[in-house]
Amino acid sequence: xxxxxxxxxxxxxxxxxxxxxxxxxxxxxxxxxxxxxxxxxxxxxxxxxxxxxxxxxxxxxxxxxxxxxxxxxxxxxxxxxxxxxxxxxxxxxxxxxxxxxxxxxxxxxxxxxxxxxxxxxxxxxxxxxxxxxxxxxxxxxxxxxxxxxxxxxxxxxxxxxxxxxxxxxxxxxxxxxxxxxxxxxxxxxxxxxxxxxxxxxxxxxxxxxxxxxxxxxxxxxxxxxxxxxxxxxxxxxxxxxxxxxxxxxxxxxxxxxxxxxxxxxxxxxxxxxxxxxxxxxxxxxxxxxxxxxxxxxxxxxxxxxxxxxxxxxxxxxxxxxxxxxxxxxxxxxxxxxxxxxxxxxxxxxxxxxxxxxxxxxxxxxxxxxxxxxxxxxxxxxxxxxxxxxxxxxxxxxxxxxxxxxxxxxxxxxxxxxxxxxxxxxxxxxxxxxxxxxxxxxxxxxxxxxxxxxxxxxxxxxxxxxxxxxxxxxxxxxxxxxxxxxxxxxxxxxxxxxxxxxxxxxxxxxxxxxxxxxxxxxxxxxxxxxxxxxxxxxxxxxxxxxxxxxxxxxxxxxxxxxxxxxxxxxxxxxxxxxxxxxxxxxxxxxxxxxxxxxxxxxxxxxxxxxxxxxxxxxxxxxxxxxxxxxxxxxxxxxxxxxxxxxxxxxxxxxxxxxxxxxxxxxxxxxxxxxxxxxxxxxxxxxxxxxxxxxxxxxxxxxxxxxxxxxxxxxxxxxxxxxxxxxxxxxxxxxxxxxxxxxxxxxxxxxxxxxxxxxxxxxxxxxxxxxxxxxxxxxxxxxxxxxxxxxxxxxxxxxxxxxxxxxxxxxxxxxxxxxxxxxxxxxxxxxxxxxxxxxxxxxxxxxxxxxxxxxxxxxxxxxxxxxxxxxxxxxxxxxxxxxxxxxxxxxxxxxxxxxxxxxx
Amino acid sequence: xxxxxxxxxxxxxxxxxxxxxxxxxxxxxxxxxxxxxxxxxxxxxxxxxxxxxxxxxxxxxxx
Numbered sequence: 001x002x003x004x005x006x007x008x009x010x011x012x013x014x015x016x017x018x019x020x021x022x023x024x025x026x027x028x029x030x031x032x033x034x035x036x037x038x039x040x041x042x043x044x045x046x047x048x049x050x051x052x053x054x055x056x057x058x059x060x061x062x063x064x065x066x067x068x069x070x071x072x073x074x075x076x077x078x079x080x081x082x083x084x085x086x087x088x089x090x091x092x093x094x095x096x097x098x099x100x101x102x103x104x105x106x107x108x109x110x111x112x113x114x115x116x117x118x119x120x121x122x123x124x125x126x127x128x129x130x131x132x133x134x135x136x137x138x139x140x141x142x143x144x145x146x147x148x149x150x151x152x153x154x155x156x157x158x159x160x161x162x163x164x165x166x167x168x169x170x171x172x173x174x175x176x177x178x179x180x181x182x183x184x185x186x187x188x189x190x191x192x193x194x195x196x197x198x199x200x201x202x203x204x205x206x207x208x209x210x211x212x213x214x215x216x217x218x219x220x221x222x223x224x225x226x227x228x229x230x231x232x233x234x235x236x237x238x239x240x241x242x243x244x245x246x247x248x249x250x251x252x253x254x255x256x257x258x259x260x261x262x263x264x265x266x267x268x269x270x271x272x273x274x275x276x277x278x279x280x281x282x283x284x285x286x287x288x289x290x291x292x293x294x295x296x297x298x299x300x301x302x303x304x305x306x307x308x309x310x311x312x313x314x315x316x317x318x319x320x321x322x323x324x325x326x327x328x329x330x331x332x333x334x335x336x337x338x339x340x341x342x343x344x345x346x347x348x349x350x351x352x353x354x355x356x357x358x359x360x361x362x363x364x365x366x367x368x369x370x371x372x373x374x375x376x377x378x379x380x381x382x383x384x385x386x387x388x389x390x391x392x393x394x395x396x397x398x399x400x401x402x403x404x405x406x407x408x409x410x411x412x413x414x415x416x417x418x419x420x421x422x423x424x425x426x427x428x429x430x431x432x433x434x435x436x437x438x439x440x441x442x443x444x445x446x447x448x449x450x451x452x453x454x455x456x457x458x459x460x461x462x463x464x465x466x467x468x469x470x471x472x473x474x475x476x477x478x479x480x481x482x483x484x485x486x487x488x489x490x491x492x493x494x495x496x497x498x499x500x501x502x503x504x505x506x507x508x509x510x511x512x513x514x515x516x517x518x519x520x521x522x523x524x525x526x527x528x529x530x531x532x533x534x535x536x537x538x539x540x541x542x543x544x545x546x547x548x549x550x551x552x553x554x555x556x557x558x559x560x561x562x563x564x565x566x567x568x569x570x571x572x573x574x575x576x577x578x579x580x581x582x583x584x585x586x587x588x589x590x591x592x593x594x595x596x597x598x599x600x601x602x603x604x605x606x607x608x609x610x611x612x613x614x615x616x617x618x619x620x621x622x623x624x625x626x627x628x629x630x631x632x633x634x635x636x637x638x639x640x641x642x643x644x645x646x647x648x649x650x651x652x653x654x655x656x657x658x659x660x661x662x663x664x665x666x667x668x669x670x671x672x673x674x675x676x677x678x679x680x681x682x683x684x685x686x687x688x689x690x691x692x693x694x695x696x697x698x699x700x701x702x703x704x705x706x707x708x709x710x711x712x713x714x715x716x717x718x719x720x721x722x723x724x725x726x727x728x729x730x731x732x733x734x735x736x737x738x739x740x741x742x743x744x745x746x747x748x749x750x751x752x753x754x755x756x757x758x759x760x761x762x763x764x765x766x767x768x769x770x771x772x773x774x775x776x777x778x779x780x781x782x783x784x785x786x787x788x789x790x791x792x793x794x795x796x797x798x799x800x801x802x803x804x805x806x807x808x809x810x811x812x813x814x815x816x817x818x819x820x821x822x823x824x825x826x827x828x829x830x831x832x833x834x835x836x837x838x839x840x841x842x843x844x845x846x847x848x849x850x851x852x853x854x855x856x857x858x859x860x861x862x863x864x865x866x867x868x869x870x871x872x873x874x875x876x877x878x879x880x881x882x883x884x885x886x887x888x889x890x891x892x893x894x895x896x897x898x899x900x901x902x
Numbered sequence: 903x904x905x906x907x908x909x910x911x912x913x914x915x916x917x918x919x920x921x922x923x924x925x926x927x928x929x930x931x932x933x934x935x936x937x938x939x940x941x942x943x944x945x946x947x948x949x950x951x952x953x954x955x956x957x958x959x960x961x962x963x964x965x
Contacts (some may be wrong), residue, residue, distance in 0.1 A: 310957060321934075322927070
């Protein structure tokens, strides 16, 4: 594998075809293949199941014959390797539900019925149809597309997947929106659903956007798909609620929104390891220990633990890393080796002495351009003192040679004309460091991807262009400067703001790993919202958990808890924050290396439905405050989405459906003849919480849907309440008599605007904190060294808050685990003599990387904080005085390259 | 690997699965001082996420 240069000749010469799994079987590949265009590692592999040599023995070997790098080894054998580890994290686990077992959808027989994962590949620009949405029956453009939700989810009649797969509503909406982009205004899209579950951050707005762009949402479970004509057009029948009629409609394509199941190999492995699984074959975990399996030292994350979306997977991944790291804390660093490089030569007073290595890349470059001519040409260019050409400049022996050559010829700059810096720059930089050169005295000319690959039809012009690229690289290299590493010392302690379940878990995870941690809590007690909650949705005792948690926090030797304390300001950057805290009337400065924001959220109040006017109307856990009163009630009603999913708060509060159903089940279990009504818009018991919804219905709890256009009306009558609600199924008003009414009001952020401004952190339109990336960095902020967890990020249940808290601790421990960190030294450099203090650079910087400093007699001058700078260059581009220059990309370096090019 | 007393903790972790979850676990641990063995059955990492076209709700490219 080390030898493969990913030239692709093996695949070109391979005569054996195979089904392309990456494209869901919608395309073919060779038996020698690259799994996909962006595969990591970027290496070709042989599929022994399809390879003619392995199938027939001793024949073919075309790939071996043609491979220019000698990278193919037919004698490689599988071997068993024994590895000692301190802990194990199991991930890797799901398969899309196979819909072929449902004969009514005719997935196996009708070509235009596809699964959602197949549709992903159809939409992909890198997929089998280059992003053209075509019908598989006749390759004609598809225009009318239907999505059928809950295929293999929320279904105990036709499959055993009782749970909700948690992601299908959102991915169907996404597929519809992207399909519309590809197809244009002709697109007709319809999503057939039971409940639309857009419960995540930004999801409800996405749903509303899809509706406004014309995607139809039809609440109907489609029974069968039939073929409408011989070209493959499909026909479905469905019940249309508004008209009360069964309607027929034709579509070019029907996408089955398939659910997720645990993958068999992962399940088998878990079983072999003796880990307990739940009734759905997901690894069983407990609400308060969301990544711990039944076996100590083995953790689980991702879809093997239950259905969830990508950010939740990423959070669990970090949480499992946190649990692992905490259990192994004394052995941190035990097996890590540090690279040691020789001392750097000081080249500042030397004129440039450039070495140039021109690569043939096998035949990739050498076959399409005249490499000897390029090398000869390079010798004629200014400052060049050494040139050689290689078959593969990246090979191990060339690296050794390079070190020798640099020393022998006293080279102080190096240019490699080869492939992409994206894949190879780091390798060459390491090599020149071994020869005592600063890694930034290096430049690459990409004469493969940017030259021979795109000009393979003309050797002459390809050679000329390669010469141009080499000349440009040499011109820039002549002006390169050594850039010293930037090392930031780390204050190895943490500050956690907020002492709820999330804050306490984050703090404990860090303190348990050995990092001193301070919790700042505004109120006089630890515990936050959890103090009002009795039970998790999984039925675990929250009171007991909370008192244990508070005990652990309060008795921890590395923890300081400041109650009645408030943050009043903060300055600094990663590893070096100084935060002002007002504690019991006294101002204190806390120095800390990382900060975790866990300031939570709260249940909003309302003036709807007689709340505050009639004592029989309560919200959230106020219902349970007087258990005797409730116990004797004949009827209790719940209204959901009170203040959520409306114009003022266009988001779903995520918790309300599950919490209200849990409360209702409790009441019903205490008094089975109590009538219980739940008035809802969509029931969003995502994941395994769906079982609670089913249980509630089995117990006789009555669910009545309402629409925001016709909200329920609550009136006082005698010694009770009367609720009038329009039932869209029956298309008539219902009258409910109830003793009590409990409202699930919206969860709103707890007013952390000032805190956000102290740390320069962004808030979204709903005033929750904005993470660095919605999918891949769900607990990081764009500002390094700061993290978020719990309800300050978005409403979520306790188990998810704990996961997120552990994830934030994991990310924070990456910073705290070393006494100092190296950061990229390719940063902005500000010439304060040229700066006029206009502040434009500070304004455009997204990372809080520029401060405006007051200098006596001069007014303000911009100052760059290297540790916060990402080297994006926005400041340099916006400076009207040209006072900002980017290291390694200085104006004069770029201009030298450009001038050499033209 | 150096020889250790049998009751010593071992500063390494095996992560099974090279999808987005496994990758994140592995990166966090490797960056915070643990040696990581990432075990993936297929020839490339990335898992199912690599097959997705775009991701909700931002429509960012999954690659």
